[in-house]
């Protein structure tokens with residue numbers, strides 16, 4: 608049984624618990640880089656805290672704020688971040704930093720903290736996370752995975768983290784109307800495209816197994832698996848990648864390849880648990896968009 612279920616079943620909670628969306632685990636975790644001891648923050652998902660809204664064309668699940676709990680999003684909590692040095696990773700990897708890279712990550716502590724505070728202002732991982740800490744956790748995870756071995760699929764984890772960071776940046780842009788988040792979002796979407804492309808190429812050359820990343824999401828409500836990975840590569844190239852590519856020939860080459868990749872999602876004819884009608888329709892629409900682009904040359 609998870610701690611989450613334990614806590615939800617407990618009756619004698621402190622006053623005010625009912626309106627909380629997260630709690631800090633009782634046991635302490637030690638940061639492998641700076642040895643800070645801290646308590647991991649975990650989300651409480653029951654009792655109507657999560658109010659699912661629509662699914663976007665990027666397979667992102669939107670959540671509708673409720674009067675009682677306000678804005679709640681599981682993405683804020685999925686990355687473990689050290690509140691002192693901001694070293695960040697998905698939970699399965701957090702304590703498994705390769706020994707050969709510990710010194711480099713330790714030598715970068717001052718630089719890492721300065722980067723976070725200079726770029727994002729006062730973030731605080733000792734308090735309940737807000738969307739800003741959620742965004743910073745995904746940005747810092749992208750940095751950490753440069754230090755991990757291929758067996759944990761670091762390229763795919765950077766790709767996923769960049770995409771999730773782009774989503775949160777897009778939410779912050781909507782909330783604040785600040786061009787900083789608008790530019791950050793554009794950069795993150797393009798980075799997500801580049802890393803999905805990189806991960807796909809590494810898979811084809813046998814150098815990194817995308818599926819070793821575990822849950823490929825791309826969001827946390829459902830794992831769309833390898834077909835979801837292919838679809839996200841296709842949609843990111845279409846929406847964010849193609850327009851940044853100068854050469855028409857290169858655009859057409861990538862579009863033709865992507866059309867074939869996307870057709871693999873609905874082309875096999877087999878039903879599979881990672882497919883559903885909505886997803887197949889999205890893949891078909893993307894396929895049609897590529898066919899149109901290839902015929903007309905216009906996005």
Ligand SMILES: [Zn+2]
Pocket residue numbers: 638639640641642643689690691692693694
């Ligand atoms: Zn640390």
